[in-house]
Amino acid sequence: MIRYAVIALVMVTGALPVQAEEGAAPGLGESIYRANCASCHDTGEVGAPRIGDRQAWKARIAEGRRMQVRMAIRGIRKMPPRGGNPDLSDREVEAAVVYLLNQSGARFKP
Numbered sequence: 001m002i003r004y005a006v007i008a009l010v011m012v013t014g015a016l017p018v019q020a021e022e023g024a025a026p027g028l029g030e031s032i033y034r035a036n037c038a039s040c041h042d043t044g045e046v047g048a049p050r051i052g053d054r055q056a057w058k059a060r061i062a063e064g065r066r067m068q069v070r071m072a073i074r075g076i077r078k079m080p081p082r083g084g085n086p087d088l089s090d091r092e093v094e095a096a097v098v099y100l101l102n103q104s105g106a107r108f109k110p
């Protein structure tokens, strides 16, 4: 429903409202991302794929949301489990992953 409203709005105004992809908990994924993930994923530190780099994320997004969340929880190579913060719940890691992927070409529900 919200998605249709956004599409209708885009057709009328020709502009995307800011944060159009954010749903039930506005800003949760972004704030978790900022606090725990941005140090690597904003900068490309230790070879992390950068947020917004669609080319770098394309194949990862194609693996699907669940797989990406699982890797973020477990860690992979230089990516530490839960971004190095063991206090994050699975739900919080997922919110950050979805934020990161949606900034990089995906269209997952928050």
Ligand code: HEC
Residues within 6 Å of the ligand: 032, 033, 036, 037, 038, 039, 040, 041, 045, 046, 047, 048, 049, 060, 068, 069, 071, 072, 076, 077, 078, 079, 080, 082, 083, 084, 093, 096, 097, 100
């Ligand atoms: C210490 C640096 C660092 C931090 C902090 C970090 N990442 Fe990563 N992340 C990486 C690196 C490096 C990779 C690339 C891993 C690879 O594929 O070799 C990666 C890859 C990923 C991937 C893709 C996994 C794949 O398929 O390769 C996701 C999703 C991800 N990070 C999410 C997050 C989230 C969410 C957070 C915060 C909770 C976070 N990262 C924090 C370094 C980091």
